[in-house]
Amino acid sequence: MADIQLEKIVKDFGAVRAIHGVDLDVEDGEFVAFVGPSGCGKSTMLRMIAGLEEISDGTLRIGGRVVNDVEPRGRDVAMVFQDYALYPHMTIAENIGFGLKMRGFRPDDIRTKVAEAARILQIDALLERRPGQLSGGQRQRVAMGRAITRQPSVFLFDEPLSNLDAKLRVEMRTQIKRLHAMLGTTTVYVTHDQTEAMTLADRVVVLRDGHIVQEGHPIELYERPNSRFVGEFIGSPQMNVFEAVVDRAGGAPRLRIGDASIEVGEVPLADGANVDVGIRPEHLRWSQGSGMLSPRVEVYEPLGSDTMAICDLDGRELTARLDPSVRLKADQRIPLDFEPANLHFFDRDSGARIAAA
Ligand SMILES: Nc1ncnc2c1ncn2[C@@H]1O[C@H](COP(=O)(O)OP(=O)(O)O)[C@@H](O)[C@H]1O
Ligand SMILES: [Mg+2]
Structure with missing residues (x-):
């Protein structure tokens, strides 16, 4: 078990700065998700923690020890990738135990640890098969099994579920959450999928262009996004x-x-102010009267649990999640x-949240 401290971490690829001085403390046992659009620097951050990418500037500590110049194998971290390359000619048991074998563990020790990991991940029945005989989700579990047997201080995940279909992704999400509840290992999890980040993490860190834009409990980000960017990124539909x-x-x-003029109670804004105003689809409801807004339905999606109405409001798209x-x-x-009270106000130019006085 270990905490992770990032202090003014910078990454330059030649003349291009990919990470601009990131400060972050991950507590011992915490599950932190890095989320953000493609190219924002999630993998680079994770690879620097893993030791797979050199740190250009700043200090990285794992368990209190500065590890900037420590080789990956000396950092006591285990990483699970999207492409969980398994050895096709080995059995699942051999795949899971391979790292232990390379590090000179005794065969019966390896057997015990492999059996324990397989039990946790519910793949006991698959140990004698080969990777080609497993489904994508099962293969991903084997990759996680490999990480578990090493009993690392830190788990690092880089979009581990991106190659799975939607149903499996949800199943594996639960599996990963259960795993963390059981083992309590400090985890940093990278994903571009905000739902995955929100459902898994104790704390979500939103990255944009190599900066942390906002970090906090998932509900905090949902209720009080500090910018239009976070407001639109967190929550689904957008x-x-x-x-x-x-x-x-x-x-x-x-x-x-548009054409509507709506009484909104007190707002932290002067007369004539131009603002961006945000409202989540789930905060719109069918009115008993004529309605504060009366958009025209373009497409609707009856999902059973709720019905999405994708509407046109004077030339702008508006989505409502209705009963x-x-x-x-x-x-x-x-x-x-x-x-x-459910409106969010953002500065038109900077996108920053305009807080109520
Ligand atoms: N090896 C590399 N050489 C040059 N630029 C890189 C390299 N790896 C990543 N980058 C750049 O760094 C930025 C962040 O990339 P990455 O961490 O892979 O983003 P993400 O994982 O969030 O999609 C991108 O602009 C990417 O092009
Ligand atoms: Mg990536």
């Missing part, structure tokens, strides 16, 4: 964001969004309400 103008002319503040009992028709105008 937050709706519209240009709006604040109108205080009539006394009570109103927001003009499944509503019966929609394409081209129909629907009356929607929301609680003003």
Whole structure:
């Protein structure tokens, strides 16, 4: 077990700076997810922790020890990748135990550790098979088995579920969460999938262009995104964001969004202010009256648990997650309400959250 401390970590690839001085403490036993769009530096961060990529500047500590110049094998970390290269000619048991064998463990020791990992991952029945005889999800479990048998202080995962189909991905997600609950090993998990990050991690770190934009508990990021970027990145379906103008002319503040003018209670904005205003699809509901907004339905998706309405609001797309009992028709105008408290305000230029006073 170990904590990880990143202090002003920088990575340059030649003249190009990929990571711009990242500070982060991962506590002993914590599960932290790095999330962000492709190319934001997630893999680079993870590879620097693993020792597979040189650190250009800053200090990396694992378990209190500075490891900048320590070889991967000396860092006591185990990494699981998207491409879990297994040895095709070896049995599953041999694949899982291979690392131990290379490090000179005795055969009966290896057998015990392999059996233990297989039990945890529920692949006991597969040990005598070869990788070619397993499904993608089973192969991914074998790759995790390999990591477990090493009993590392830190697990590092780089998009381990990206090659699996949707159903397996959800199953393996649960498996990884269970594994962490059982072993309590410090884990850094990289994914571009915000749902995966939110469901797995104690703390989510959002990266953009080699910077940390925001970090926190998944619900904190969902409820109080510090920027339009995080607001749109976290949550599914994506937050709706519209240009709006604040109108205080009539006394009570109103927001003009397209043709609509909506009374919104107190807002931290001056008359005439141009802002981006965000509302999540699940915070829109069918109105009993004429509705604060009345968009036109373009496409709807009856999912059983809820119905997504993808609408047009004066030329802008708006998605609403509605109760499944509503019966929609394409081209129909629907009356929607929301609680003003569920609005998010972002600066039009910087994208920064505008906080209530
Ligand atoms: N070996 C490399 N040489 C040059 N540039 C690299 C190399 N590896 C990554 N990069 C660049 O660093 C940035 C971050 O890449 P990466 O960490 O792979 O992103 P992510 O994993 O978030 O998709 C990208 O702009 C990428 O092109
Ligand atoms: Mg990557």
